[in-house]
Structures are given as structure tokens and as C-alpha cells.
Amino acid sequence: xxxxxxxxxxxxxxxxxxxxxxxxxxxxxxxxxxxxxxxxxxxxxxxxxxxxxxxxxxxxxxxxxxxxxxxxxxxxxxxxxxxxxxxxxxxxxxxxxxxxxxxxxxxxxxxxxxxxxxxxxxxxxxxxxxxxxxxxxxxxxxxxxxxxxxxxxxxxxxxxxxxxxxxxxxxxxxxxxxxxxxxxxxxxxxxxxxxxxxxxxxxxxxxxxxxxxxxxxxxxxxxxxxxxxxxxxxxxxxxxxxxxxxxxxxxxxxxxxxxxxxxxxxxxxxxxxxxxxxxxxxxxxxxxxxxxxxxxxxxxxxxxxxxxxxxxxxxxxxxxxxxxxxxxxxxxxxxxxxxxxxxxxxxxxxxxxxxxxxxxxxxxxxxxxxxxxxxxxxxxxxxxxxxxxxxxxxxxxxxxxxxxxxxxxxxxxxxxxxxxxxxxxxxxxxxxxxxxxxxxxxxxxxxxxxxxxxxxxxxxxxxxxxxxxxxxxxxxxxxxxxxxxxxxxxxxxxxxxxxxxxxxxxxxxxxxxxxxxxxxxxxxxxxxxxxxxxxxxxxxxxxxxxxxxxxxxxxxx
Ligand SMILES: Cc1cc2nc3c(=O)[nH]c(=O)nc-3n(C[C@H](O)[C@H](O)[C@H](O)COP(=O)(O)OP(=O)(O)OC[C@H]3O[C@@H](n4cnc5c(N)ncnc54)[C@H](O)[C@@H]3O)c2cc1C
Numbered sequence: 390x391x392x393x394x395x396x397x398x399x400x401x402x403x404x405x406x407x408x409x410x411x412x413x414x415x416x417x418x419x420x421x422x423x424x425x426x427x428x429x430x431x432x433x434x435x436x437x438x439x440x441x442x443x444x445x446x447x448x449x450x451x452x453x454x455x456x457x458x459x460x461x462x463x464x465x466x467x468x469x470x471x472x473x474x475x476x477x478x479x480x481x482x483x484x485x486x487x488x489x490x491x492x493x494x495x496x497x498x499x500x501x502x503x504x505x506x507x508x509x510x511x512x513x514x515x516x517x518x519x520x521x522x523x524x525x526x527x528x529x530x531x532x533x534x535x536x537x538x539x540x541x542x543x544x545x546x547x548x549x550x551x552x553x554x555x556x557x558x559x560x561x562x563x564x565x566x567x568x569x570x571x572x573x574x575x576x577x578x579x580x581x582x583x584x585x586x587x588x589x590x591x592x593x594x595x596x597x598x599x600x601x602x603x604x605x606x607x608x609x610x611x612x613x614x615x616x617x618x619x620x621x622x623x624x625x626x627x628x629x630x631x632x633x634x635x636x637x638x639x640x641x642x643x644x645x646x647x648x649x650x651x652x653x654x655x656x657x658x659x660x661x662x663x664x665x666x667x668x669x670x671x672x673x674x675x676x677x678x679x680x681x682x683x684x685x686x687x688x689x690x691x692x693x694x695x696x697x698x699x700x701x702x703x704x705x706x707x708x709x710x711x712x713x714x715x716x717x718x719x720x721x722x723x724x725x726x727x728x729x730x731x732x733x734x735x736x737x738x739x740x741x742x743x744x745x746x747x748x749x750x751x752x753x754x755x756x757x758x759x760x761x762x763x764x765x766x767x768x769x770x771x772x773x774x775x776x777x778x779x780x781x782x783x784x785x786x787x788x789x790x791x792x793x794x795x796x797x798x799x800x801x802x803x804x805x806x807x808x809x810x811x812x813x814x815x816x817x818x819x820x821x822x823x824x825x826x827x828x829x830x831x832x833x834x835x836x837x838x839x840x841x842x843x844x845x846x847x848x849x850x851x852x853x854x855x856x857x858x859x860x861x862x863x864x865x866x867x868x869x870x871x872x873x874x875x876x877x878x879x880x881x882x883x884x885x886x887x888x889x890x891x892x893x894x895x896x897x898x899x900x901x902x903x904x905x906x907x908x909x910x911x912x913x914x915x916x917x918x919x920x921x922x923x924x925x926x927x928x929x930x931x932x933x934x935x936x937x938x939x940x941x942x943x944x945x946x
């Protein structure tokens with residue numbers, strides 16, 4: 390085994406918070422919940438890829454954290470006495486990213502994951518120190534692209550973007566090697582017997598090679614779902630981990646409920662694709678949707694909620710407990726259910742638009758997409774707040790942003806502060822009464838034709854990036870008629886359910902449905918998927934917390 394002793398390029402800006410040294414009193418409190426064990430020089434405490442690894446505090450001696458990669462080991466960090474192992478994967482029980490080995494003999498305190506979670510939840514001081522260190526460590530690893538995954542892809546490939554987004558939004562660190570830009574790519578492809586036509590390729594822990602994998606295959610390979618029992622009955626199963634589902638998980642788990650969250654893709658939902666949310670309470674400088682989602686996700690995990698990365702495919706509602714069928718074949722029983730599946734982007738009815746999705750056509754404007762179009766001209770379609778935010782954000786590093794709206798202007802559909810910002814940004818050109826009529830290109834979008842409905846004039850432009858921000862439809866098809874929907878497919882709840890809805894659903898209780906309760910007792914709907922909801926992050930979060938108070942009542946029935 391060849392070893393590089395050079396540490397990884399971690400910034401170490403907050404080194405005392407990332408690698409804190411616990412006081413003797415703090416160490417004693419941890420010791421009271423775990424057991425002391427001796428370690429010998431060279432002993433491996435856990436391997437890269439282990440699930441639900443223990444948490445260790447060094448009492449004496451020294452531990453090294455290394456990333457194994459083929460015959461090479463790279464040093465990540467060293468823990469001396471008073472320091473501890475772990476990062477956010479330790480909270481969730483996901484597979485470990487690194488190998489941890491004793492470099493000097495000594496003693497460690499070992500806590501299994503359940504005892505570590507109990508410590509974090511009950512000891513406020515240690516809970517803060519450990520959670521903060523875990524989150525900052527993961528942030529450093531993501532920023533330095535240091536993890537257990539290598540992605541080989543191409544800037545011109547939509548699937549590469551899909552995989553990058555999946556890994557990034559799940560906060561999973563990965564190294565990226567570009568087919569066109571990286572000189573070493575051929576030797577790497579050769580060593581795994583891969584051809585350039587097979588990209589994107591994901592290599593997990595240097596061992597498993599996945600060619601153009603689905604999200605589910607990546608989740609399985611990285612063991613995202615391994616430590617989760619998918620058979621035992623939960624107090625609450627939340628479907629969807631957008632702001633509303635995450636809020637239900639945080640409030641529910643903090644109040645002692647046994648919660649499983651199901652998420653098709655990654656935490657954050659629509660908000661996760663927002664480059665900057667400026668109207669969420671408590672963040673005067675704004676916060677990116679991904680950062681908000683990551684914080685909420687870690688908070689939910691801290692309180693013991695678990696998240697399964699898989700799609701809910703059917704709600705079985707002909708008896709109790711309810712059952713949620715999942716695409717991986719699992720059938721999860723639930724005493725109560727929260728539907729927080731939100732909504733999906735509306736796609737303009739344009740031939741060949743889908744061909745360029747991820748290769749010039751995007752439904753979110755985050756740092757990842759912005760990197761792809763720096764210095765170029767881009768189009769933002771839509772006149773709502775999400776379109777306005779995208780335009781302002783993209784204007785920062787593109788040559789020009791063409792904002793296409795079907796109506797006369799922005800006044801009806803957008804917040805005043807955004808309209809002002811758009812007006813003040815010289816590089817944003819507002820084009821009213823304008824719609825895209827054709828998109829063309831090879832592997833990537835190259836030309837766009839738009840038409841002004843007032844003048845009838847069409848123009849063709851050499852533009853390679855379109856951001857479609859035109860609203861969304863509810864994700865309710867999978868419910869298969871279990872709950873009453875409105876005419877647009879959103880879920881009706883509480884006072885919106887008419888006597889006819891309730892009699893059609895055979896509502897069995899003497900009481901009327903609670904606020905946010907659907908036509909099925911104990912099944913709630915929150916956030917954008919709910920009929921009549923206000924489509925905002927704050928209202929989605931508020932509904933998530935309100936639902937929990939009614940779930941306590943439903944659980945007693
Ligand atoms: C680009 C953009 C910018 C925005 N900016 C702002 C802003 O600045 N301020 C603001 O207040 N609001 C903003 N919004 C609106 C806000 O993001 C939404 O109102 C909010 O995200 C709704 O949250 P939700 O949890 O109800 O649903 P969503 O955010 O839609 O989340 C639903 C989740 O459910 C998952 N899901 C769907 N079906 C299934 C299934 N069958 N099984 C498992 N999981 C499933 C999805 O993958 C998704 O993660 C923005 C929206 C967009 C698109």
C-alpha cells in the first residue's frame with residue numbers, strides 16, 4: 390500500500406469548530422454513555438464503506454482518517470486525545486467515507502449510533518459541538534471534492550448533470566473527471582475497461598462501476614438506504630422531502646415520533662433548485678435553497694428521523710395501518726401519513742425541448758447550472774418570482790439574460806423587490822408577449838427561435854441555455870384515488886372538503902377532518918401539493934409544523 394502523507398486541501402478556516410478538542414468534563418459525560426476500549430497501533434476501527442459505524446473519542450493515543458483508493462491511501466486528518474471521529478454520515482448511519490486506524494496505541498470511548506444520537510439529543514452542549522463539527526466536516530469534504538465516489542462525465546451530457554445534481558443535493562462529496570478537459574481521463578477509463586461512449590460513469594469506493602446509473606442505483610451503491618428498516622411500522626411516514634416534508638420530519642421527530650421520510654431524489658424539493666431565497670424569515674442576506682434544505686435535513690436526522698431515497702409508488706388505503714409501496718419493492722406500514730410531494734415543473738409544449746434537458750434546458754438556476762453558462766447569453770422563461778430570481782442570479786456572470794414572458798410585463802406575477810432589481814440590471818432584457826417556438830442543436834442546445842405574439846415577428850438567436858421557470862403541477866397521480874382532489878389534481882383538506890367529498894370517501898369518524906387532513910383519517914397533505922396552499926417556503930414549513938400537532942391527536946384515535 391502506497392501512502393501519501395500530504396493532508397487533503399481542507400480550508401481549516403474554523404479548525405477549532407471542525408476538529409474541536411473536548412474538555413475532560415465533556416469526555417467524562419460521553420464515557421458515561423459508551424464503553425472504553427484499548428486500541429493497538431495499526432488497528433482499523435472502521436473501514437471505508439462500513440454501515441452504521443460507531444463514534445469514537447480519543448482518550449489517549451492517536452487515530453488517522455485516510456481515504457483508500459486502489460493501492461494508495463491519502464491522509465484526510467489525524468485525531469489526538471480529546472478529539473472525535475465522524476461526519477454527517479455518522480448521524481444517518483450511512484456508509485463511512487473513510488478508513489479510521491490507530492497510529493499510536495491508546496484508549497478510545499466507543500458509542501454505537503443509537504447511543505450517539507441519544508447523547509446529541511439530550512446533552513445540549515455536546516449536541517451543538519458534535520453536530521456543528523459533523524456538518525462543517527461534510528461541507529469541507531464537499532468543497533474539496535473528497536469522498537468515496539468518482540464521476541467521469543462530460544459537460545455536454547445531460548445525464549452527467551443529472552448525476553452531479555443528485556450527488557450535490559444529497560450533500561455527497563465526489564471527484565469529477567471531465568472527458569473533454571481532464572488529461573488523465575483515458576488512463577482511468579482504461580483501468581476500469583471503460584469506453585468514452587459509456588459515460589457518465591460512477592465509481593463507488595474504487596470498486597463498483599455504474600454506467601449511466603439511475604438515482605436509485607447510485608443510492609443503492611452508496612448505501613444511502615442500507616441502515617433503514619423498511620418493514621417496521623412507523624408513527625408517521627412523510628412522502629416528499631421538500632420544505633414542508635422536512636419541517637414535518639423536524640417537528641415530529643423532535644416531539645418523539647418515529648418518522649420515516651421517503652424522497653425520490655434529494656432533500657429540498659423545488660426550493661432546492663432556488664439559487665437564493667430572500668423572503669424566508671431569519672435570513673436577511675438570503676439563503677440558497679440547497680443550504681436551507683441541508684440544514685433542515687441534518688436537523689431532522691439529529692432528532693432521529695430517517696430518510697429513504699426512493700419513490701413512493703402507491704398508497705394502500707383500504708385498511709389500517711396504511712401502507713406505502715415503494716419502487717424498490719418495500720411496503721412500509723404507517724399509523725399516519727403526511728403527503729408532501731409538492732409539484733413538478735411545467736414544460737412548454739415544444740418539440741425537442743426534452744432532448745436538451747440538462748444539455749441547455751434547465752428547470753432550476755443554481756450554482757451548478759450557472760457555471761455552465763458563464764459569459765454567455767441565456768434565456769429565462771416565465772414571469773413569476775422563481776423566474777425573477779433566476780434572472781437576477783444569472784445576470785451576475787452571464788453576458789445577457791433575455792427574460793421571455795407571454796404577458797405584457799411582470800407587475801401581476803412578481804414581487805415588487807424583484808421587479809425593481811430586474812429593472813436596475815442593465816444586462817437583463819425583458820421581452821414581453823414573447824414565446825419560444827423552436828429549439829435546435831446537436832448534442833447540446835445551439836439555436837432558439839422566439840416569436841412576439843403582438844407583432845408576429847420571429848427571431849433566431851445563437852443561445853445555448855434556457856432556464857424554464859413557468860410553474861408546476863401537483864405530484865398526486867401515485868395516490869390512485871385514495872384521497873379527494875380538486876379539479877387541478879391538488880389534494881383537498883380540512884374545511885375545503887365538501888359533505889359530498891366526505892360521503893364519497895366514506896369518512897368514518899364523528900368529527901370532521903382536521904385542518905390539513907385529507908378525506909382519509911390520519912392522512913394529511915401539506916405544502917404545494919395541497920389545494921389552496923400558498924406556494925412559498927415559509928408556508929410549506931408552517932404547514933409541516935401544524936400537521937404534527939394534529940398527528941398527535943390522530944395517533945390517539
Ligand atoms: C426555482 C424556484 C425558486 C423558488 N423560490 C422561492 C422563494 O424564494 N421563496 C419562497 O417562498 N418560495 C420559493 N419557491 C417556491 C417554494 O420552493 C415551494 O413553495 C416549496 O418548495 C414547496 O415545498 P413542498 O415541500 O410543498 O414541495 P416541493 O418543494 O415540491 O417538494 C416535494 C418533494 O417531494 C418529492 N416527491 C414527489 N413525489 C414523490 C414520491 N412519489 N415519492 C417520494 N418523493 C416524492 C420531490 O422529489 C420533492 O423533493 C421557489 C420555487 C422554485 C421552483
